[in-house]
Amino acid sequence: MLYFMAVQHDGSPQPTDDELQVMFDRVGRVNDEMQSAGIWVFAGGxxxxxxxxxxxxxxxxTTITDGPFAETKEQLGGFWVIxxxxLDAALxxxxxxxxxCGAPVEVRPFDEASQD
Known part of the structure; x- marks a missing residue:
């Protein structure tokens, strides 16, 4: 099954460059592990x-406006598709x-029409 894993960004202050680099390194290792396990489909920040x-x-x-549609503290910050x-494996x-990544991750299955 395909699962969408959404990183929830809550608008907290931006980490320092050093903190970001540590996070990028950790995420890179998880991405490598997913690719090695053969579950990786796509990801992006x-x-x-x-x-x-x-x-x-x-x-x-048609209207075009700046900024997010919803006014909420939590916004999508990045994602994985695996x-x-x-569900247990996705969790x-x-x-x-x-x-x-140091942030909450929401897990949601793709609907049946989106499955291969």
Whole structure:
């Protein structure tokens, strides 16, 4: 099954460059482990929510606005897509990911139509 593992960024102050490097190294090791295990599909980090652009269509009219759609403290900061046999396996990997990146990780299965 495919699982989306979303890193939740809560808007806390940005870590120092040294702290970021340590986090990047830990995440790199988990990414390498996922690739070696054959479960890696795709992953990526995202820029800050303030750099986002939202596109909407209402009554046939397209509008484009700056910033995140939802005004909330938690925003998507990055993600992994993995292919594992079940939720228990996805949760085990999410535990490694949250430890590596130092942020909560939400695990969500892809719907049945998205599975290969």
């Amino acid at each position: 995202l820029g800050p929510p303030d750099d986002s652009t939202v596109v909407r269509v209402t009554d046939g009219r 292919r594992v046999p079940d 085990a990997w999410a535990g490694k990911c949250t430890e590596a």
